[in-house]
Amino acid sequence: MDLLAKALPDGRVLTDPDVTDSYSRDRTFLTPGAALGVVLAQSRDDVIETMRWATAHRVPVVPRGAGTGLAGGATASEGCVVLSVAKMAQIKELSPADEIAVVEPGVITADLDAAAREHGLMYAPDPSSYEISTVGGNLATNAGGLRCVKYGVTRDSALGLEVVLADGQVLNTGRRTVKGVTGYDLTGLFVGSEGTLGVITSATVRLRRAPLVPPATIAAEFTSLRDAASAVSAIIAAGCQPSLLELLDRATLKAIDDWRNIGLEAGVAAMLIAQSDATDGQTAARRMHDLCMENGASFVAVSDSPAETEELIGIRRMAYSAKERLGNCLVEDVCVPRSALPDMMTAIEAAAAKHDVLICTVAHAGDGNLHPVFVFDHGVPEPPQNVWDAADEVFRTALDLGGTLTGEHGVGLLKRRWLELETGPLASGINAGIKKVFDPLGILNPGKAI
Amino acid sequence: MDLLAKALPDGRVLTDPDVTDSYSRDRTFLTPGAALGVVLAQSRDDVIETMRWATAHRVPVVPRGAGTGLAGGATASEGCVVLSVAKMAQIKELSPADEIAVVEPGVITADLDAAAREHGLMYAPDPSSYEISTVGGNLATNAGGLRCVKYGVTRDSALGLEVVLADGQVLNTGRRTVKGVTGYDLTGLFVGSEGTLGVITSATVRLRRAPLVPPATIAAEFTSLRDAASAVSAIIAAGCQPSLLELLDRATLKAIDDWRNIGLEAGVAAMLIAQSDATDGQTAARRMHDLCMENGASFVAVSDSPAETEELIGIRRMAYSAKERLGNCLVEDVCVPRSALPDMMTAIEAAAAKHDVLICTVAHAGDGNLHPVFVFDHGVPEPPQNVWDAADEVFRTALDLGGTLTGEHGVGLLKRRWLELETGPLASGINAGIKKVFDPLGILNPGKAI
Known part of the structure; x- marks a missing residue:
């Protein structure tokens, strides 16, 4: 690290263990390996110097942005250098x-x-x-x-x-x-x-x-999760082209309500929030309102006031923080063909019951992308076996339904053990071959993603 | 080829030279190499057998769809087998x-x-x-x-x-x-x-x-090519979100007029055809009309009748065939940042004049993607030097303007000699490395694309 520190402008290399540790974690529960140090790159040249040094000394490098990842992709590995580009922000x-x-x-x-x-x-x-x-x-x-x-x-x-x-x-x-x-x-x-x-x-x-008008927004409550999922399919099939279509299950709504009191009523099993940012978005919103009612919604609010809209979207954006209050979280990210959304929702509920795990689910429902969050005790560093068993069941069901392990979070460290179930051994070999073209020594974020 | 013919169901392998020749060409002027034969695959298994045989015998394979390519990507190479998947059409x-x-x-x-x-x-x-x-x-x-x-x-x-x-x-x-x-x-x-x-x-x-309503269409005539290009920039910048935005220069319009008499008037330097398929497409069309007028259009027609719309789009779709009547064609495909469209248009006109070449240009103008078509005599198999010189100038200008050699046709054979000007030697090495991961013997369409 001394040679690297000398090659870079002053202050770029940090080795204080407390600092290094804070740059070694992402937003998962994972315990990182001990990094040799952190490079706070401020320019392309800093990155070039770091990689030249790492190649010369065969040191693994873990690149890093803000560390908000949910799959362990930016978790430090033992003996690595963490390369942060957070200060390259122009x-x-x-x-x-x-x-x-x-x-x-x-x-x-x-x-x-x-x-x-x-x-x-x-x-x-x-x-x-x-x-x-x-x-x-x-x-x-x-x-x-x-x-x-x-x-x-x-x-x-x-x-x-x-x-x-x-x-x-x-x-x-x-x-x-x-x-x-x-x-x-x-x-x-x-x-x-x-x-x-x-x-x-x-x-x-x-x-x-950017859209020319403020978005038109609806929020619909359902007494059945399956009905809410069916409403999603109906909205897509009707060509409403929502610019946002999010589903929150009761466990998620309850976590938010316990934290911020959103007036959650008994019997509400799911909430659907939908937006249209089209010029004729009010027409789309009315159509989405009707489709929710036809699919069993107990209540649908339509809003076009920016303040009310912000409040509804705010509920959605609070979801993850509300769950983090309940315990440590294993955040999953399965994605299924949109028509399989009701079946996937049902399977998640079944896995929660069978393995006695609290699972709170939000979904980018319009994409068939679900985030079942498996909550376990704050004191426990790793998910207990019943959480992994429930997660395993959720992954396998997603694949059986024609879906994927991860819609948007990435494989990182957390999903590597299931990866080949989805892609097969031939793709694994090809991915490894491609990796070798770019990084023959295998020093870039080793053990992640593929 | 006998072994391959035996491995495949009857009738899959053709070796009659006339037939082989017709499957060896795409829509370029290029003279293909002599192929050993053609496989008309009807199933995945036919493709698997062909590739196994080709690997065993180190025979190059040129895959092929309908052969409408404009860059020579499907042109047969000497001693290859042409593998057509045209009959796999389910x-x-x-x-x-x-x-x-x-x-x-x-x-x-x-x-x-x-x-x-x-x-x-x-x-x-x-x-x-x-x-x-x-x-x-x-x-x-x-x-x-x-x-x-x-x-x-x-x-x-x-x-x-x-x-x-x-x-x-x-x-x-x-x-x-x-x-x-x-x-x-x-x-x-x-x-x-x-x-x-x-x-x-x-x-x-x-x-x-699919759009819910028929598209609203406008066609605008300009006495200056640069004005037409400026109108394109204005339409994009105003957020009209056209679903089609095509520019035809005078040489193209004249080729179409000579063939099908579209009533082209003297002084028309360019025509712009624009569509909006949005639900409120008429509003967008009126806005595009106004922007054309503000940018110097001499005449703008607005249409919402399907028949009239078909006629306007028909003019655009006739462009390539109209040019093929004039001579052999070198069809180019440069793409520039949209703001550089007027400069690129001007540079093409200058190259045509300097090298005394007929260049007819149509452009997917909304994408900055231009097809300057260099026309040379029907009797001449390869473009003469002045055509290559003009093309070289056009390519280099496109790159200078921050653009690319090919927006959508591909590199094939025709653009390989300029490829590294754009991508640089490092990317060439990486592309070759990736190729090797998938095709270590180099039998798949060798000499193309990279």
Whole structure:
């Protein structure tokens, strides 16, 4: 580490164990390995120097944005250097004419969105963590979010990348144009690769037109979870094109109600929150209202006041913090074809009952993407066996229903033991081969993602 | 070939030189190498047998859909076997509830779209060739089209693939869900890889809601090409969100007029055709009308009658055939940031004048994607030097303007000599490394794309 500290400007390398520990964790319960130190990179050159040193000394490097990941992708491994790009946080260019921005990886996602809004544009990807997570971290995990039911995932907004490879070489991928097909899609390959192929030091991302009117919002209560899931299918099938379609189960609503008193009534099994940001969004909202009623909703509120809308979306955004109050959380992320949503919901309830686990579920329901959160005691560092058993059942059901282990959080460390169930051994071999092309020594975030 | 013919069901292998020659060409002027024969695969098993045989005997394989490519990606190489999947043309599943279809690669793109329309859905990718090109070919080139200004390119509709690798192993990539992040994005890697990584035998593609109303269409005439390009920028910047935004220069209009008499008036330098398929499309069309007028249009027609709309779009779809009547065509495909469209247009006109070449340009203007078509004599098999010189100038200008060599046609054979100008040597090495992971013997479409 001394050689590295000498090669970098002063203050870039931190080795105080308390500091190192705080940069070694993400938002999972996982206990990190002891890192040699932390590099707080402030420029591409800092990243290049770090990777050259790591290659020369065969030291594993764990790249890191804000550390809000939910799968352990940024958890430090024993003897690694943690490479934080959080201080590389400049929006280098924002071109309204070309509807693109060029940003450093440490830019907070919500900050980029806010900068775009000044020009009537928006940055669409909005993981629930978007006020604290970084564009670089979102790219590394191909993060989803609430708006992706209409605007797609992070990969859909990534046009080009500057990446520092394991040996310190700088690779530019992609382009500034909205289309382009020269060579293989290296941009798409880096997005979602969880820091195993290179360190993103700059990204050219697509901006989109911001909606012209405030969104129209509905919130519907159901006495049956299955009815709520059916309403989701009906809303999609009717072509309402919601810009947000979120489902909260009773356990989640109760956790929020216990914390912030949202007036949860007895008998409410699920809440559906839906938005349309189209110019004729009120028409879509009325249609969604009707579809909820037809599918057994006990109550549906329609709102077009920004304050009331904020309150409804606020309930959704409180969900994760409300659960963290109850205990340690294993946050899962299965995604199923939309028609399988009712069956998946039912299976989660059954797994909770069978294994006696508290599971609170929120879903990006319009995408079939569910977050069953398995809650266990605060004092317990690792999930107990019944939690793993319930999770195993949930994963296998998702795969049986034609779904996937992870819709948007990534594989990280937490889902590696199930990965090959989904992708098969041939894909594992190919993924390992691709990894070797970029990182022949295997020093970039080893043991993660693939 | 005898061994291969024996391994396959009767009639799959063709070796008659006339037949072989017709399967050895795409829509370029390129003279193919002599193929050993053609396999007309009718099933995945046929593809597996062919690849096993090719691996055993080290024979290059050139996969092929309908052969409508414009870059030479499907041009036969000397001593290869051409592997056509055109007869694998079954739509295996179409799920309105999940908004997906599972198709064999030989399905004609327009047929899939038509099948989806029966359920209120559509298959968005629509390259100009969509009535004769295949879904598999579109995937192999990551084809664009007229609608992609709103709905994205072919990659944006690809969820999962079944691919036969060089050695005959079957790889499944991706998923049936709209989101998913397990492992590297192998689906995205295959899309646009021009048959160099594997042979697609099945694709799970995303369908979208078809528009609820007929599109509103405008056609605007300009006496200055630059004004027309400026109108494009204004339309994008105003957030009109057109579902089609095409620009035709005078040389193109004249070629169409000479063929089909569209009443082209003197002084018209360019025509812009724009559509909105939004529910409130008439509002968008009126706004686009006004923006054209503000940017110097001499005449703007607004249409909402389906017949009149078909006529306007028909003019656009006639463009390529009209040019083929004039001579052999080198069809180019540069794409620039949208704000650079006027400069790129001007540079193309300058290159035409300087090198005394007829260049007719149509553009998917909303994407900054231009097709300058360099016309040379029917009798001449290869473009003469002045055509290559003009093309070279156009490519270099596109790159200088922050653009790319190819927006949607692919690199194939025709653009390989410029490829590294855009991607650099590091990316070339990485592309070669990735190729080797999938195809260590280099038998899949050698010499193409990368």
